[in-house]
Amino acid sequence: MQNAFELKNVSKRYSEFYLDNLSLQLPVGQVMGLVGVNGAGKSTTLRLLMGLIQPDTGSVDVLGYRLPEQQVLAKQNIGFASDDMRLYKTENLRWHMQLIQSIFPSWDATYAEHLLKVFDLNAEQKFKGFSHGQRVKACLLLILARKPKLVILDEPTTGLDPVAREEVLSELAEILRDENRSVLFSSHNTQDIEQLSDSITFLHKGKLLDSQDKETYLDRWRRIVCTGDINSSGLGINCITDIKRNGSLNEIIVNQYDDSILPQLSALGLNVSSVDRMSLEKIFVANVRAGAKA
Amino acid sequence: MSYNLNIPLIKILVKKDWYLTRKFMALYVGGSIFALSFISLGEWQFVMGVTLLMSMVIGMANHLVTMTIVNERKEQTLPFIMSLPISPTDYAVAKLIANKSLFFIPWLAILILTIGVFTLSAIPDGLIPLSTIICSYLLLSYCLVWAVGMIVETEGVVILVMVVLNCLIGPLIYILGSIKDISSHFQSATQVWNSASIGVLALEFSLIIVSLAVAFYLQARKKTFL
Numbered sequence: 001m002q003n004a005f006e007l008k009n010v011s012k013r014y015s016e017f018y019l020d021n022l023s024l025q026l027p028v029g030q031v032m033g034l035v036g037v038n039g040a041g042k043s044t045t046l047r048l049l050m051g052l053i054q055p056d057t058g059s060v061d062v063l064g065y066r067l068p069e070q071q072v073l074a075k076q077n078i079g080f081a082s083d084d085m086r087l088y089k090t091e092n093l094r095w096h097m098q099l100i101q102s103i104f105p106s107w108d109a110t111y112a113e114h115l116l117k118v119f120d121l122n123a124e125q126k127f128k129g130f131s132h133g134q135r136v137k138a139c140l141l142l143i144l145a146r147k148p149k150l151v152i153l154d155e156p157t158t159g160l161d162p163v164a165r166e167e168v169l170s171e172l173a174e175i176l177r178d179e180n181r182s183v184l185f186s187s188h189n190t191q192d193i194e195q196l197s198d199s200i201t202f203l204h205k206g207k208l209l210d211s212q213d214k215e216t217y218l219d220r221w222r223r224i225v226c227t228g229d230i231n232s233s234g235l236g237i238n239c240i241t242d243i244k245r246n247g248s249l250n251e252i253i254v255n256q257y258d259d260s261i262l263p264q265l266s267a268l269g270l271n272v273s274s275v276d277r278m279s280l281e282k283i284f285v286a287n288v289r290a291g292a293k294a
Numbered sequence: 295m296s297y298n299l300n301i302p303l304i305k306i307l308v309k310k311d312w313y314l315t316r317k318f319m320a321l322y323v324g325g326s327i328f329a330l331s332f333i334s335l336g337e338w339q340f341v342m343g344v345t346l347l348m349s350m351v352i353g354m355a356n357h358l359v360t361m362t363i364v365n366e367r368k369e370q371t372l373p374f375i376m377s378l379p380i381s382p383t384d385y386a387v388a389k390l391i392a393n394k395s396l397f398f399i400p401w402l403a404i405l406i407l408t409i410g411v412f413t414l415s416a417i418p419d420g421l422i423p424l425s426t427i428i429c430s431y432l433l434l435s436y437c438l439v440w441a442v443g444m445i446v447e448t449e450g451v452v453i454l455v456m457v458v459l460n461c462l463i464g465p466l467i468y469i470l471g472s473i474k475d476i477s478s479h480f481q482s483a484t485q486v487w488n489s490a491s492i493g494v495l496a497l498e499f500s501l502i503i504v505s506l507a508v509a510f511y512l513q514a515r516k517k518t519f520l
Contacts, residue, residue, distance in 0.1 A: 014518075047520060050376070050377065051381070052376055052382075052518070052519045052520040053517070053518050053519070053520075054517040054518070068381070071379075071381055072300050072379045072380060072381050072384070073379070075377070075378065075379040075380070076379045078377075079377075080373075080377040081377070082373055084370050084373065085370060085371075085373040085374050085377070086369055086370040086371050086373075086374065087371065087374060088314060088371055089369065090314065091314070099306070099310065102306055103303060103306060103378060103379070139374075143377075
């Protein structure tokens, strides 16, 4: 299967941050959610994929082009938007649409008008009068109407009210019907990632903690509640990422759950009362905690 | 390494900067023409006219760099521009062409009009070399501020450079006045271009070329653009 992008052993050092030997790829037609706390390396990764940062080591290939050298060719088919991106405040949305249309022959005017209606935007309104939600939707309109092969979104739903968020998510879901379009988006909102992504990638302090397809990934994690004594040396089971104790009640988080775990716990004298699947949000927190302890 | 510029997109970005700055550029050019309209009417009108004229050119220079380079970073429109099929080199070339044409064309028009007013009025033509040198200093200041704006990402540094360069206009006029080969011709009925005045002018234009070359060199070496 062809990849929309491929990062191989990419490192980038700043004074306060180090992106450590990142290898990551996104197959064409897939949606990848990038998760991590502030400073995890999400924005650095996205900027590497836009050719705006030159890696210290490793290689970055996007849509078959080597970056940053061939970024102009690659960016013909990349749509990029970030939550801190702004348009020219003295001009209206129509002026921006005409600017983008003059650059991209792939601009779909009919689809742009459709998005104006769906996002409830006034194309004649100057950008300085736009709310945050309208700004985000305007940026999305400008990139989606170009019909790019790869869409890269940095925190697209941050700060949106529930209605605007739903509008954005449903339109993103709509564009994903095109099997040749790939999407990479970062978000703090794990619900969005759980809703849209085919695969999930966790970054923490510049390191890749995990990258896997969503179903397999979510299926790996379990929260096990049990009673009994756990000695200070732990349980000797490798896949346990966290143990919380409250008297004789224990909450155990495992990241590679399989059928052998429960017999192992029973053999250690623990009485298991429940085994629950975890939401991505809970996994996110557990992953970050585990990363902090490592 | 050879690199093909994205000429069509550079043209679009240059047109974009011309469009976005058209209103205030018209105001500065209008203000300059207004200053020249009364500069030859008397002594205090001359002082007022020169002050207004210089303020207009300095204001235009600083406003241009602030609006097209500093504000693009500060107001976060740079990520929008860099999401287009453009490289940092294309961006630098677009900014060079847009800014230099936006400033140079009005600057040249104002210089020609100033020389014309001096030639046709009772103002001594001997002041033309001094005016040309000061006008060229304003062009040099603009190029230096542009270069700093392109290289440095801190608004405060750009403002500091603007202030320092503006403060140097007084000392420049004082130094030119103390160079006998230049100042002795201020009251002449004809303009006198000698090795001293041509030398100062040549130095200014050399510094302009160096500032642009350094800006491009450092821009090309940037490993993190945004």
